[in-house]
Amino acid sequence: MCLGTIALAQKTSEPTIDNAFVEKQFGSNCRLVGMPSVRGDLDGDGVEDIVIPARCTSPLMDQAENNYVVIDPYDGFFGYGNPKVTTAFVADDPLRRGFSLLVIHGAGPDAWHAAVPKAKFMLVNIPYRDIKIRKLQVKKKARMAIYVEETGGDAMTSMVYFDGKKYRYDPMGSSME
Numbered sequence: 001m002c003l004g005t006i007a008l009a010q011k012t013s014e015p016t017i018d019n020a021f022v023e024k025q026f027g028s029n030c031r032l033v034g035m036p037s038v039r040g041d042l043d044g045d046g047v048e049d050i051v052i053p054a055r056c057t058s059p060l061m062d063q064a065e066n067n068y069v070v071i072d073p074y075d076g077f078f079g080y081g082n083p084k085v086t087t088a089f090v091a092d093d094p095l096r097r098g099f100s101l102l103v104i105h106g107a108g109p110d111a112w113h114a115a116v117p118k119a120k121f122m123l124v125n126i127p128y129r130d131i132k133i134r135k136l137q138v139k140k141k142a143r144m145a146i147y148v149e150e151t152g153g154d155a156m157t158s159m160v161y162f163d164g165k166k167y168r169y170d171p172m173g174s175s176m177e
Contacts, residue, residue: 017037019031025104030056037051037053041144049103052104054099070122071122071124074126086124101128126158129150145161146161158171159172
C-alpha cells in the first residue's frame with residue numbers, strides 16, 4: 001500500500017519589525033518611533049493585518065516605488081484631506097512631526113508579511129500617543145478599528161477604520177480626568 005505525500009502550505013517565519021523591515025516596505029524616509037506595532041483583521045477578509053507607528057519625513061516620496069497609498073483621514077474628517085497639501089502642515093507638537101501609521105493588509109497564509117501584501121497604506125497627520133486595535137460597531141456591522149489616544153491637553157480618543165475602500169477617522173470624545 002502506497003501513501004501519497006501531501007504538501008501543505010507552510011507559513012514563513014514572521015519578520016522582526018525593525019527599521020530594515022519598515023524601509024523595505026515603505027522606503028528610506030520612514031523609521032520606527034519606539035511604540036509596539038498592533039495586529040488584527042482591519043479589512044475584514046480573515047487575514048491578519050499590521051499597524052506600525054513610524055515617523056516618515058517625506059510620505060509621498062517613495063509611494064510609487066514601494067506601492068503604498070498615502071491618505072489623511074484626520075484632516076479629511078475636518079474638511080480637507082489631500083495629503084499633497086496636508087503633509088506640509090505644521091504639527092502641534094514639533095517632536096511628533098511626521099508621525100504616521102503604516103498599515104499592511106495581509107494576503108494568503110503569510111498574512112501581513114507575505115512577499116506581496118494585499119495593500120499598504122500610510123496614514124498621516126493622526127496625532128497619536130498610543131494605539132490599540134479593537135472591535136467597532138459601524139452600521140450594524142462589527143469591524144476592527146484602530147483606537148487612538150491622541151496627543152493634546154483634552155486627552156481625545158478617536159478611531160480609524162477601513163470602510164472597504166479607504167480609512168476613515170471618527171473622534172469619540174475626551175476623557176474627564
